[in-house]
Amino acid sequence: MEKKLGQVLVDSMRDLDELRVLQSSVELVSAGVSSYEIFERLIEGLRQVDARYESGEYFIADLIMAGHIMKSVMTKVLVFHGFEEFSSFGxxxxxxxxxxxxxxxxxxxxxxxxxxxxxxxxxxxxxxxxxxxxxxxxxxxxxxxxxxxxxxxxxxxxxxxxxxxxxxxxxxxxxxxxxxxxxxxxxxxxxxxxxxxxxxxxxxxxxxxxxxxxxxx
Ligand code: B12
Structure with a gap:
């Protein structure tokens, strides 16, 4: 189920479907998938956006939209809590x-x-x-x-x-x-x-x- 949802996330990022990106990210968080793993799927989606840009299917406006969606999901859904704590602050x-x-x-x-x-x-x-x-x-x-x-x-x-x-x-x-x-x-x-x-x-x-x-x- 998580694997399928992960693919939905990649596909919806590739298709620049913000609502589906947010929905599938929330579902993955609820299923216990870490922010880091979700982030990796988003990056995979971005790679596919880039491939479409390279092939002429997408334009600069689409890259801007991809940036907007990444910001949206990162500020609204992802919290990077899965990383090791470190006691020495810098x-x-x-x-x-x-x-x-x-x-x-x-x-x-x-x-x-x-x-x-x-x-x-x-x-x-x-x-x-x-x-x-x-x-x-x-x-x-x-x-x-x-x-x-x-x-x-x-x-x-x-x-x-x-x-x-x-x-x-x-x-x-x-x-x-x-x-x-x-x-x-x-x-x-x-x-x-x-x-x-x-x-x-x-x-x-x-x-x-x-x-x-x-x-x-
Ligand atoms: C989104 C995007 C944009 C958005 C940026 C939105 C924003 N608010 O940041 C917009 C539309 C504004 C944009 C503009 C341009 N872009 Co642009 N953009 C991208 C795109 C699609 C994604 C980059 C991104 O932010 N990814 C999200 C991050 C989180 O993922 P990531 O890059 O994989 O990052 C990982 C690692 O690299 C690393 N990392 C990334 N940053 C950092 C920083 C530090 C400190 C560390 C340690 C690690 C690290 O960690 C990340 C996670 O593992 C890339 C293509 C691509 N797929 O990389 C092109 C890309 C970077 N852009 C490119 C270009 C050419 C431009 C423009 C010049 C286009 C134009 N003709 O106007 C302008 C540049 C304007 C300028 N003066 O900077 C080229 C750069 C090629 C080059 N060698 O110069 C790329 C590679 C696209 C391409 N294939 O041509 N872009």
């Missing part, structure tokens, strides 16, 4: 870098970290290096997470990291980069401390960094 600043307005991946990471006891300041999307520097100086976060989904984003991330260095703040914060535009090689080349491929992985890296911070103090 301060995190997050941003999607300049020129990039994709926010869904960043928002999921922010939600997961908040539900795991991290204090998260989300600077939003299209954030210039100056604003990142300003916030790191003001807040002294333990971790800075930069997100990027488009081809120009790795360059923008590198600019942000360079701006931190120029401001003398690079040594005070650990930088994680992630999002579809980034690879571990690109992360290393731009001088980030870590690359993260997804939600669980990002949480794990944050835990590791907090453990290192605790060891340093």
């Amino acid at each position: 301060r995190v600043v997050m941003a999607t870098v300049r020129g990039d307005i994709h926010e869904l991946g960043k928002n999921v990471i922010a939600d997961v970290l908040r539900h795991n006891g991290f204090e998260v300041t989300d600077l939003g999307t299209d954030v210039p290096p100056e604003r990142i520097v300003e916030e790191v100086r003001a807040q002294s976060p333990n971790i800075l997470i930069l997100s990027g989904m488009i081809a120009s984003s790795p360059v923008r991330m590198a600019e942000s990291i360079a701006a931190l260095r120029d401001a003398g703040l690079r040594g005070q914060v650990r930088v994680i980069v992630g999002g579809a535009a980034v690879t571990s090689e690109a992360a290393e080349a731009m001088g980030a401390d870590a690359y993260s491929a997804g939600v669980k992985d990002c949480l794990k890296v944050c835990h590791e960094f907090m453990a290192l911070t605790a060891g340093e103090s």
Whole structure:
């Protein structure tokens, strides 16, 4: 029954049917399926939306609708409570870098970290290096997470990291980069401390960094 419902969720995301996406997500939650598993089905649906966009069947407006539905289900239905609790809290600043307005991946990471006891300041999307520097100086976060989904984003991330260095703040914060535009090689080349491929992985890296911070103090 859950398997069938999971497929309904994938199909309704692919078909951009918001009501069915919300209904099937609620039913899956009631059946005890974790938010993370539901999220994975939604991502599968999004992959199919993307395939339709690539083949010319869907247009930009459809991608916008897909983004709207993801936001809707994430804010109305999903609560990321299935993740391991971590007792050592840390301060995190997050941003999607300049020129990039994709926010869904960043928002999921922010939600997961908040539900795991991290204090998260989300600077939003299209954030210039100056604003990142300003916030790191003001807040002294333990971790800075930069997100990027488009081809120009790795360059923008590198600019942000360079701006931190120029401001003398690079040594005070650990930088994680992630999002579809980034690879571990690109992360290393731009001088980030870590690359993260997804939600669980990002949480794990944050835990590791907090453990290192605790060891340093
Ligand atoms: C929804 C969407 C949009 C929406 C964004 C809505 C919003 N509010 O965020 C809108 C319509 C606005 C949009 C606009 C554009 N988009 Co768009 N978009 C997408 C789409 C379909 C889904 C991306 C998404 O948010 N997925 C939801 C997240 C939760 O899932 P995910 O991406 O798989 O994320 C996982 C991992 O990547 C990772 N992750 C993601 N983010 C982060 C961040 C961190 C920090 C970490 C650690 C991990 C992480 O964890 C997630 C869970 O496992 C993708 C295609 C695709 N299927 O990826 C294209 C895509 C990203 N867009 C693309 C493009 C080209 C654009 C536009 C330039 C289109 C245009 N011609 O105008 C504009 C860009 C405008 C700009 N300046 O940024 C390209 C990018 C290609 C490239 N190399 O540059 C893609 C890949 C589509 C394509 N195949 O061409 N887009």
